[in-house]
Amino acid sequence: MRLLLMGTGAFAEPAFRALYDSSHEVVGLCTQPDRTGRGHHRHRNPLKELALERGTPVLQPENVNVPEVVEEIRGLQPDVTVVAAYGQLLKPDVIDAPRLATINLHGSLLPKYRGAAPVQYAVWKGDAETGVTIFRIEPRLDAGPILRVVKTPIGEKETSGELMLRLADLAVPLTLEVVDGLAAGTIEPRKQDASLVTKAPRLEKSDGLIDWSETTREIDCRIRAMQPWPKPSSHLVHGDAPPLRMLVLDVEPTWLSGADDAAPGTIVEVDTERLVVRTGDGCASILRVQPEGKRAMDVAEFLRGHQLVAGDRFTSTTS
Numbered sequence: 001m002r003l004l005l006m007g008t009g010a011f012a013e014p015a016f017r018a019l020y021d022s023s024h025e026v027v028g029l030c031t032q033p034d035r036t037g038r039g040h041h042r043h044r045n046p047l048k049e050l051a052l053e054r055g056t057p058v059l060q061p062e063n064v065n066v067p068e069v070v071e072e073i074r075g076l077q078p079d080v081t082v083v084a085a086y087g088q089l090l091k092p093d094v095i096d097a098p099r100l101a102t103i104n105l106h107g108s109l110l111p112k113y114r115g116a117a118p119v120q121y122a123v124w125k126g127d128a129e130t131g132v133t134i135f136r137i138e139p140r141l142d143a144g145p146i147l148r149v150v151k152t153p154i155g156e157k158e159t160s161g162e163l164m165l166r167l168a169d170l171a172v173p174l175t176l177e178v179v180d181g182l183a184a185g186t187i188e189p190r191k192q193d194a195s196l197v198t199k200a201p202r203l204e205k206s207d208g209l210i211d212w213s214e215t216t217r218e219i220d221c222r223i224r225a226m227q228p229w230p231k232p233s234s235h236l237v238h239g240d241a242p243p244l245r246m247l248v249l250d251v252e253p254t255w256l257s258g259a260d261d262a263a264p265g266t267i268v269e270v271d272t273e274r275l276v277v278r279t280g281d282g283c284a285s286i287l288r289v290q291p292e293g294k295r296a297m298d299v300a301e302f303l304r305g306h307q308l309v310a311g312d313r314f315t316s317t318t319s
Contacts, residue, residue: 001024001025001079001080001100001179001182001183002024002025002027002076002077002078002079002080003019003024003025003026003027003078003079003080003081003082003179004026004027004028004029004030004073004076004078004080004081004082004097004098005019005026005028005029005030005047005051005081005082005084006029006030006031006064006081006082006083006084006086006090007029007031007047007082007083007084007085007086008031008032008045008047008085008086008087009084009085009087010046010085010164010165010168011084011085011105011107011164011167011168011171012047012084012085012086012105012168013046013047013050013168014168014169014171014172015082015084015105015168015171015172015175016029016047016050016082016084017050018172018175018176019082019175019176019179020050020054022176022179024179024183026051026054026056027056027057027076027077027078028051028056028057028058028059028073028076028078029047029048029050029051029056029057029058029059030058030059030060030061030064030073030086031045031047031048031051031058031059031060031086032045032060032086032087032088033060033061033062034048034060048060057076059072059073063088064086064088064090064094065088065090065091065093065094067093069094070093070094070097073094073097074097077099078097078098078099079098079099079100079182079183080098080099080100080101080102080103080179080182081094081097081098081101081102081103082103082105082175082179083102083103083104083105083137084104084105084171085105089141090102090137091139092139095137095138095139100182101136101137101182102136102137103134103135103136103137103147103178103182104134104135104136104137104142104144105132105134105171105174105175106118106132106133106134106135106142107119107130107132107164107167108121108122108130108131108132108133108200109129109130109131109133109149109151110133110135110142110146110149110192111142111143111192111193111194111196111197111198112196112197112198113198113199113200114141114142114143114197114198114199114200115141115142115199115200115201115202116200116201116202116203117200117201117202117203118130118200119160119163119164119167120160120200120203120225120226121198121200121225122154122160122163123154123158123159123160123163123221123224123225124160124221124222124225124226125221126217126218126221127154128153128154129151129152129153129154130151130152130154130163130167131149131150131151131152131167131170132149132150132167132170132171132174133146133148133149134146134147134148134149134171134174134175134178135147135192136189143192144192145189145190145191145192146189146190146191146192147178147181147187147189147190148174148177148178148181148187149174150170150171150173150174152166152167152170157224157250158224159224159225159227159228160224160225160226160227160228161227161228203226203229203230204230205230206230207222207226207230208222208226208229208230208231208232208233209233209234209316210222210223210232210233210234210248210314210316211316212234212264212265212277212278212279212280212314212315212316213264213265213279213280214279214280215279215280215281215282216251216253216279216280216281216282216283216284217253218280219251219279219284220251220252220253220284223248223249223250223251227249231247232247232248232249233245233246233247233248234246234248234265234314234315234316235314235315235316235317236306236308236312236313236314237312237313237314237315238306238308238309238312239312243315244291244292245291245292246289246290246291246292247289247290247296248286248288248289248314249287249288249289249290249296250286250287250288251284251285251286251287252284252285252287253282253283253284253285254276254282254283254284254285255282255283256268256269256276256282256283259276259278259282259283262278263278263313264278264279264280265277265278265313265314265315266278266310266311266312266313266314267308267309267310267311267312267313267314268283268310269283269310270303270308270309270310270312271303272300272303272304273299273300273303274299275299275302275303275308277314286299287299289302
């Protein structure tokens with residue numbers, strides 16, 4: 001079959017590479033426009049590089065739904081459009097452009113976590129498992145019929161970034177199976193159960209702020225979910241020094257007697273290698289941090305340069 005690929009992020013790359021190496025023909029790639037970061041350096045787009053290496057036409061529209069882009073897509077005469085982490089909502093003219101279907105690779109077990117951040121929400125909400133769902137795109141967000149699903153447990157210390165890469169690899173055989181099934185006419189779509197729908201909207205920078213009044217488990221889930229973005233952060237208040245913004249990258253539950261009266265965020269025990277903070281339901285031992293402007297480090301290294309005392313505190317604000 002003739003395949004049009006639509007994607008931008010790392011989640012799409014393994015499956016797209018596999019489709020290039022399959023028996024099907026990739027007739028084009030639609031990806032986001034080139035972006036320029038700090039220092040005027042252009043962000044690398046591995047999918048664009050892959051398409052150019054394979055001699056595939058590359059489309060980079062600011063808006064994929066405008067009539068001239070729709071006509072360009074139709075001119076490629078795709079049988080199936082495969083979408084993964086593209087970053088733009090598709091309107092009916094784009095969805096209906098291929099002969100057979102427009103399908104999407106989604107990093108959750110739909111109908112759970114419809115939206116832009118399904119992997120992050122699965123970690124944030126403490127789910128035991130997640131997976132990849134391939135579904136047929138309809139105009140409503142992530143609501144189309146399911147074609148195939150693969151499940152996987154979420155590791156106890158796995159960040160959303162690590163999980164995303166694992167799901168990308170899990171999507172490879174599933175994608176090939178679905179595309180081959182569409183070619184053979186053997187795929188039986190299954191409607192999503194609307195009563196089980198949950199949402200996973202795009203993350204905001206404020207989602208990375210650690211709320212120490214949450215349970216230790218909730219704090220741990222937030223810290224892992226917010227890596228690599230928007231990064232889990234807090235402000236350390238120590239004596240008369242200005243609050244120090246820092247990333248808290250790893251914690252573990254810790255039992256400590258006599259800490260019940262401390263307010264959440266308060267440091268209740270500290271020595272040369274141990275930093276224990278009161279949480280909403282107990283205590284958390286901070287294992288790894290990254291002070292603003294510095295590299296990530298184990299807490300023992302951080303404590304060698306900061307003489308903290310019990311009663312110092314972490315807060316989500318600078319006050």
